Amino acid sequence: MNDQNFETSFNVPQPPAAVFDAITNVRGWWSEDVKGATDILGSTFDYAYRDVHRAQIRVTELIPDRRVAWHVVQNHFSFTEDKSEWTGTDIVFDIQPVEGGTQLRFTHIGLVPEYECFDVCSDGWGTYIGGSLKALITTGTGRPNRGEPMNASETVLSA
Structure with missing residues (x-):
């Protein structure tokens, strides 16, 4: 794997099953407006944030x-x-049991520093993975996007 890909990780005291369940509950941590199944192999879902980002x-x-x-x-x-910078990239959540709980390693393969969106996207993933998803795992309540800016990057892009 290219170590230029965006990657972040964290540990939680919850078991791997709780981490897996939270990840597949995309509406609970990324966006309440996701359309389609996020927990069925082979399914396709749509993500949208205003007119700023659609995938x-x-x-x-x-x-x-x-x-x-x-x-x-x-x-x-x-x-x-390049409006399609993420097209063809892969987003991977690796779940590993560790002493005292579970480690989640998140990698966006293909999201590299050469991309124009790298800083904004890294900020976004930090907000949604390290903030919202981690909160969903540890407290049962995430902080998904409800159509309003969630960080400084989204605030600038939404103006």
């Missing part, structure tokens, strides 16, 4: 308590010269 994503791996992977089939950004 069609296919669930390519669902290994209970171990791994979830998605493939970005189509993508559109309003704020980049």
